[in-house]
Amino acid sequence: MLKAxxxxxxxxxxxGQAQExxxxxxxxxxxxxxxxxxxxxxxxxxxxxxxxxCTVLKEGKPVYSCLTLAIECEHSRIETIENLAKDGKxxxxxxxFIEQDALQCGFCTxxxxxxxxxxxxxxPKPTESDIKRAVTGNLCRCGAYPxxxxxALSAAxxxxxxx
Amino acid sequence: MPKVVTQQVEFxxxxxxxxxVIEGDDITPWGPEKEFSVVGQPxxxxxxxxxxxxxxxxxxxxxxxxxxxxxxxxxxxxxxxxKKISTSRAEKLPGVRAIFTYENSPExxxxxxxxxxxxxxxxxxxxxVACVIADDESICLDALDLIEVEYEKLPSxxxxxxxxxxxxxxxxxxxxxxxxxxxTYARGDVEKGFKEADxxxxxxxxxxxxxxxxxxxxxxAAVWEGDNLKIWDSTQHIFGVxxxxxxxxxxxxxxxxxxxxxxxxxxGSKNGAGKYTILAALAAKKTGRPVKILLDRREENLLAGNRxxxxxxxxxxxxxxxxxxxxYHKCIANEGAYAxxxxxxxxxxxxxxxxxxxxxxxxxxxxxxxxxxxxxxPGYVEGTFALEAMMDEVAAKLGIDPLELRLRNYxxxxxxxxxxxxxxxxxxxxxxxxEMIGWERRSQIKKQNSTATKKIGFGMGxxxxxxxxxxxxxxxxxxxxxxxxxxxxxxxxxxxxxKTAMAQIAAEVLAFPIESISVELGDTQIGLYxxxxxxxxxxxxxxxxxxxxxxxxxxxxxxxxxxxxxxxIEDLVIENGDFLNKKSxxxxxxxxxxxxxxxxxIVGRGARGPNPADKVVNTFGAQFAQVEVDIxxxxxxxxxxxxxxxxxxxxxxxxxxSQLEGGIIQGLGFALCEQRFVDPHLGLVLNASLETYKIPTxxxxxxxxxxxxxxxxxxxxxxxxxxxxEPPIIPTPAAIANAVADxxxxxxxxxxxxxxxxxxxxxxxSQNERSS
Numbered sequence: 058m059l060k061a062x063x064x065x066x067x068x069x070x071x072x073g074q075a076q077e078x079x080x081x082x083x084x085x086x087x088x089x090x091x092x093x094x095x096x097x098x099x100x101x102x103x104x105x106x107x108x109x110x111c112t113v114l115k116e117g118k119p120v121y122s123c124l125t126l127a128i129e130c131e132h133s134r135i136e137t138i139e140n141l142a143k144d145g146k147x148x149x150x151x152x153x154f155i156e157q158d159a160l161q162c163g164f165c166t167x168x169x170x171x172x173x174x175x176x177x178x179x180x181p182k183p184t185e186s187d188i189k190r191a192v193t194g195n196l197c198r199c200g201a202y203p204x205x206x207x208x209a210l211s212a213a214x215x216x217x218x219x220x
Numbered sequence: 221m222p223k224v225v226t227q228q229v230e231f232x233x234x235x236x237x238x239x240x241v242i243e244g245d246d247i248t249p250w251g252p253e254k255e256f257s258v259v260g261q262p263x264x265x266x267x268x269x270x271x272x273x274x275x276x277x278x279x280x281x282x283x284x285x286x287x288x289x290x291x292x293x294x295x296x297x298x299x300x301x302x303k304k305i306s307t308s309r310a311e312k313l314p315g316v317r318a319i320f321t322y323e324n325s326p327e328x329x330x331x332x333x334x335x336x337x338x339x340x341x342x343x344x345x346x347x348x349v350a351c352v353i354a355d356d357e358s359i360c361l362d363a364l365d366l367i368e369v370e371y372e373k374l375p376s377x378x379x380x381x382x383x384x385x386x387x388x389x390x391x392x393x394x395x396x397x398x399x400x401x402x403x404t405y406a407r408g409d410v411e412k413g414f415k416e417a418d419x420x421x422x423x424x425x426x427x428x429x430x431x432x433x434x435x436x437x438x439x440x441a442a443v444w445e446g447d448n449l450k451i452w453d454s455t456q457h458i459f460g461v462x463x464x465x466x467x468x469x470x471x472x473x474x475x476x477x478x479x480x481x482x483x484x485x486x487x488g489s490k491n492g493a494g495k496y497t498i499l500a501a502l503a504a505k506k507t508g509r510p511v512k513i514l515l516d517r518r519e520e521n522l523l524a525g526n527r528x529x530x531x532x533x534x535x536x537x538x539x540x541x542x543x544x545x546x547x548y549h550k551c552i553a554n555e556g557a558y559a560x561x562x563x564x565x566x567x568x569x570x571x572x573x574x575x576x577x578x579x580x581x582x583x584x585x586x587x588x589x590x591x592x593x594x595x596x597x598p599g600y601v602e603g604t605f606a607l608e609a610m611m612d613e614v615a616a617k618l619g620i621d622p623l624e625l626r627l628r629n630y631x632x633x634x635x636x637x638x639x640x641x642x643x644x645x646x647x648x649x650x651x652x653x654x655e656m657i658g659w660e661r662r663s664q665i666k667k668q669n670s671t672a673t674k675k676i677g678f679g680m681g682x683x684x685x686x687x688x689x690x691x692x693x694x695x696x697x698x699x700x701x702x703x704x705x706x707x708x709x710x711x712x713x714x715x716x717x718x719k720t721a722m723a724q725i726a727a728e729v730l731a732f733p734i735e736s737i738s739v740e741l742g743d744t745q746i747g748l749y750x751x752x753x754x755x756x757x758x759x760x761x762x763x764x765x766x767x768x769x770x771x772x773x774x775x776x777x778x779x780x781x782x783x784x785x786x787x788x789i790e791d792l793v794i795e796n797g798d799f800l801n802k803k804s805x806x807x808x809x810x811x812x813x814x815x816x817x818x819x820x821x822i823v824g825r826g827a828r829g830p831n832p833a834d835k836v837v838n839t840f841g842a843q844f845a846q847v848e849v850d851i852x853x854x855x856x857x858x859x860x861x862x863x864x865x866x867x868x869x870x871x872x873x874x875x876x877x878s879q880l881e882g883g884i885i886q887g888l889g890f891a892l893c894e895q896r897f898v899d900p901h902l903g904l905v906l907n908a909s910l911e912t913y914k915i916p917t918x919x920x921x922x923x924x925x926x927x928x929x930x931x932x933x934x935x936x937x938x939x940x941x942x943x944x945x946e947p948p949i950i951p952t953p954a955a956i957a958n959a960v961a962d963x964x965x966x967x968x969x970x971x972x973x974x975x976x977x978x979x980x981x982x983x984x985x986s987q988n989e990r991s992s
Contacts, residue, residue: 062358083358092356097281098274100484102435103517107910110435138274147269155268158878162715163271164435164484170272189918196910198435198485199715200885202921204878 067128071096072140082128086120087111089127090137098138098167102196109195112168113137119175121194138167141174149215150174150208159208161199169195173209181217183209227830230686230837231755232488232598233564240691243827247764247771250869250940252932258728260930262874266720266739267713276482279454280514282441288317290499290513291360293350293367294522295342298588298903299376299389302340302349302369310352310366315359317507319367320351320499328468328498331558331591334392337468337498342371343391343557344588345904346522348495353503353511376588376903380554381531383587391557391586398559398584405570405580407636413546413577417537421613425534425606426970429554429896430527430889431520431908432595433915436484438524439514440493442500449504450477453497456486456714457752462744464493465501477745483714487886488594489525491752521908525593526896528553528584530565532606536613542620542628544575551603552583556591559584563592563599568607568950570636571838572684573629588903594754596886597946600685601953608681608954609967622958623654626682634836642832642936645866645929646682646840653680653864656925657844665846670963673852676859677963680844681954687867687943688837688936689760691828694748697726697769699777699822701814703797704736707769710747711762716945717875718758722766724871725939729770730777731794732810756839756943759871761828764937768826776822777810784813832935839947841865843884845955849963851982854975856960858888858922861952865926868933868942880926880948887952889916892972 062081069076071094078093087104090096090113099122102110106124113122114136141148150173153159160166169192176183176191183191188209197205222241229238250259270276307319322338330336338348352363375389382388383396394400414420434454441452449471453461455478462478465471483490496513503511515524530553537546549569553562562584570578615625630647633640658665662678670676696708707726713719719739727734741747750762774794781799782789791803798807814820831837846860861884870876893914897906907913926948932940953971960978961967968981 081358088357091281092283095283096274097277097283100278100436101280102437102484103910105517105909105911107517108435142273147273151269151272154272155264158264158717158874160265160268160271160715161717161878161882162435162483162485163276164278164482166271167274192918196435196915196917198433198487198886198915199878200882200916201878202885202916202918203881203924205918 068131069127069135070133071135072137080127082126084127085123086113086125086127086130087122090122096137096139100164100167102165109172110165110168112171112195114171114175117175117178119172138171141170148174150177150212153208153212153215157204157208157211159204160201165195165197169197169205173212177213177216181213183213225830227833229690230688232594233567233600233686240830242691242830247768247938249934249938250932251934256728258724258734259871263720263724263734263872264874265717266723278436278482278484279439279441279452279480280436282452282512284443284510287510287512288353288355288503288507289357289360290351290353290503290511291357291364292348293352293364294346294519295349296345297342297371297373298345298378299374300342300371301374302342303372304370305350306368307350310363313359313363313366315355316352316363317355318353318503320502325502330495332560334558337495344590346519346590351499353507378587378589378898378900378903380552380585380587383585391588396586398555398562398586403562403582405566406578408577410546410548410577410579414537416539417545418540419614419617420535420537421610421617422533422535423606423610423613423969425532425609427530427602427605428971429529430595430894431896431913432487432489432525432593433521433910433913434485434487434489437515437517437520438490438494438496439512440497440500441510441512442504443510444504448475448477449501450479451497451501452479453493454483454490455480456490456712456754457492458712458742458744459710459749460491460752461493461497465497468498469501480712480742483712486714487596488598488754491594491754517910518908521913522905523590525595526590527595527598528555528563528592530602532565532602534569534606534610536610538614538618540618542618542625544573544629546577547575548579549603549607550581552585554587554589555584556587556589558591565599565603568600568603568684571634572607572631572682574631574635575629589898596883597685597950600950601887601890604681604683604950605953605957605971609957612958612961622680623650623659626650637836639834639836642835642837643866643868643931643933644838644840645931646842648929649840649842649864649866652927652929653842653844653862657846657860657862659844673850675849675851675963677847677849677959677961678844679955679958679962680842681951681958683841683865683947683951685756685839685947685950686837687756687760687839687947688831689757689943690831693750693761693765693828695762695765695769695826696748697773697824699773701811701819703809703811705730705732707737707739707766708747709741709750709762709766710744711741711750711758712753713741714753716758716879717872720875721759721871722763725763725766726770729767730774732797736797756945756947760937760941760943763871763939763941765826765828767938769824770826772826773822773824776824781813784816829937835935837936837942839865839867839942841947841951843951843955845959847956847959847963849960849978854978856892856973856978858892858956860923860925861955863926863948864929865944865947866929866931867944867947868931868936869940870928870930871941876928876944877926879944881924883946883948884924884926884952885916885921887949888920888956890971891953891956893920895972
């Protein structure tokens, strides 16, 4: 007789909130966020670690959530795109993406923004080359790349001025 | 009064006659002298905040209580007959809710009747065999492993030339030639033209299969509410999906509602419903629950469409003074297992230059591979690469500058019809672009910057494409009693910024601040018909209807305002959301009149007018490339692209620039790094993932200088706009390939311009050693 796989309770810290979900051990962080927690801002473009649309921050570092198992993340701080705007006020990186038209279809955008945010958290004055390296793992099929660089530079500037 | 007219319509490089109803669009077009406050100004996206906060709901993000998921079992064989299928083990897996196969599914004709929803005959590896519906995608995948299928393998063919041979395995009863015959074109007498030529050049070109790789894979979610079917589909054509679903399921159209608010890329591959759409609807009916079926990345790359590979022969004759006497262009495209049309790869050769004698033959061939789909300027990217390469060869033979040769053969009128163009800014594009790249100084730049192992080269490519848009397309503008307005259409926002452009148009006409305008689209039930968002036609089709609706609404607003405010209508204008009495200078907010009128609503209606009957509408452009080729490693580095395009009036320079950059970047991917690989013996795709199929990344982006020749088109529509979605990808590979040929002093006739091709072209003997 075939059986469903066993589920276990996993506690996650997502966007500053404690969450408990019942999942199979094979559940990726990406599916846990999207399906179990309804946080669909993080996108699934390939589910095999090649496109970067699923980028979230784990303990402040960008990770591909499709290559991260949810059970690996117990007690880690996870931050997703939904956590950037506060009280309806967008994060400077989000603002800069709109201002510089650093997106077209917008599907890769949450991942791009999370990668840039992680960079700026670490390095408030990045060079163009730093920025490019930070998003080499984030594919954009519409070709918004030149404007993503401009947006990151403008966001860095804005953050240095105090947001 | 509605008028029924027959007019010539262009779509994706194909021209055909269509009967359309024209509804009183007597609005005077915005002429070149017209001054604007919102139109023509750079404006950030009105839907930007949704897209940067994760709030935008793509089809992938539709999640409903009780939702089930679906996954397809796909054939591992390129050509086979299914003898037996057993799903009994899979059905027993907990969480599996339904399994569909040819045994229990309706026989729905698919791909113009060339196959069925589930066909026992398999024509490519990856074709649908069964569909499992379960509580979770991972359960679906487990269940797929438990389905047992017995296949009788059939001989397969994946090479287009081999498929045309008499003894080749046949994919369809009528043979392997799409539509049974090539698409042909002729003017003048090419034989005579070649005899008159002082020089004749001929080349055989090959272009690769390119995969769309939209970041959001294809997919649908479906739910039945009573006998009403609601579908979310990642599509460029909501009305097309509605019609396909209604036909497939035998439903009246008012019972099918298709919604698409946000879409993660399409590029031509999302122009209709997929089998996933039909299965989501069937499964939702059967289970009584919402069902979502999304393709994964590998499925996307096996079956969701591709730009077909081509084999092209181009032969050009010219006189000593650089006048073209004849062009012959033959193209054989590998269409995969199903196709209803063949992309117009020979189109650029028939339309670009003023050549009296032209002959073109365009073959589409069925093979045991995933079917083609339109891919941003289908055919024209490939055809322009071959044509422009041969133009450079003519120039070299005659000792004429490549740009000068193009100018000597500049088509002042459409060479296929003799009709004049509405606008043609190509000469201006050549002028501006050549200045920007330093065309006149290029020998100097090459000398200064080339080293013993790194060679600099310059090349150019010209672009012609459609982009007129056309009727039917409708819009309604509603004015709310707080002085805000809603633009309603039934088009799609696929990431181009169409929504923002339409808001700009409405804001301009109404003289409202753009912040007080919202735009609704992407819903067949509440929206008004608009064509598919493809063929560079969205803004040029829907934009004029929006202007019409806004003009109608404004007329009503002034009329009512004049009566409520007791101001003669000739003294009344609207300015920045206020009524302005021109005589007294007194301002009254628009919402003020509603204090008396309460919930009165102004509804303005607009429809797209006809295209001009006596002129031809095309878009034009020129691109120039500067490359560096390392002759030791074969690596091609694209240093700079200059792009200058003419597509009529520019509504939003910010979004237009993004379109230009996006097209160029996809074009450089096609020129330099993208290629689907197929094992010729097994008939299997070897690189259906983004790790092995390389699209451009952040590190591959050159300096891009892009400009528009802003040339309002007085004839095309009331806005003077033409499309810009596809034009910028067209000349990029041509310009890069010509630059690489210039750097090497030798031509590579095949794309992509990979390091091995560079080395094999430079050092042909080593290639012989390797292959022996």
